[in-house]
Amino acid sequence: MKSAEKIAPFIVVLVLAGALADPGYAQDAEHGKNIFKACAACHATDHANRIGPGLGGIVGRKAGTAPGFHYSDSMKKSGIVWNAKMLDAYLKSPQKVVPGNRMPYAGLENPTDRTDLVGYLATLK
Numbered sequence: 382m383k384s385a386e387k388i389a390p391f392i393v394v395l396v397l398a399g400a401l402a403d404p405g406y407a408q409d410a411e412h413g414k415n416i417f418k419a420c421a422a423c424h425a426t427d428h429a430n431r432i433g434p435g436l437g438g439i440v441g442r443k444a445g446t447a448p449g450f451h452y453s454d455s456m457k458k459s460g461i462v463w464n465a466k467m468l469d470a471y472l473k474s475p476q477k478v479v480p481g482n483r484m485p486y487a488g489l490e491n492p493t494d495r496t497d498l499v500g501y502l503a504t505l506k
């Protein structure tokens with residue numbers, strides 16, 4: 382009986398993890414908005430530049446072209462047009478996709494988090 386009591390909390394954790402992994406949860410812009418909190422220290426959701434360029438209208442925009450923002454040469458010369466696929470790759474590993482860019486962000490490992498975040502970015506106009 383004692384050992385069953387001991388594993389009970391782990392079962393609760395497993396059930397919760399299963400609920401989070403539910404496919405219905407994927408591509409959830411609301412969840413993405415939550416993840417964006419990690420970006421909001423530097424990025425506005427409109428066209429205002431802060432430490433980073435404003436991300437309003439980022440999907441479909443050419444990299445390094447927010448008016449008035451002082452980009453690195455790497456970002457300006459990357460030739461990227463931001464679409465969902467490029468944003469996913471960049472947010473996974475910013476330095477791999479745009480070597481030498483100046484965004485101080487290591488990358489977002491979880492693929493579901495990235496998909497939801499990019500889904501949210503697509504709602505920014």
Ligand code: HEC
Binds near residue numbers: 419446456484
């Ligand atoms: C500590 C500040 C900081 C954080 C946190 C940060 N960024 Fe950035 N971001 C920057 C800076 C600075 C640049 C410009 C990089 C350059 O010019 O090389 C940038 C560039 C970008 C670009 C390219 C924009 C363009 O106009 O081409 C995108 C997209 C972007 N960030 C998305 C994100 C997202 C999404 C997050 C959250 C996961 C995030 N960033 C977190 C500072 C930050």
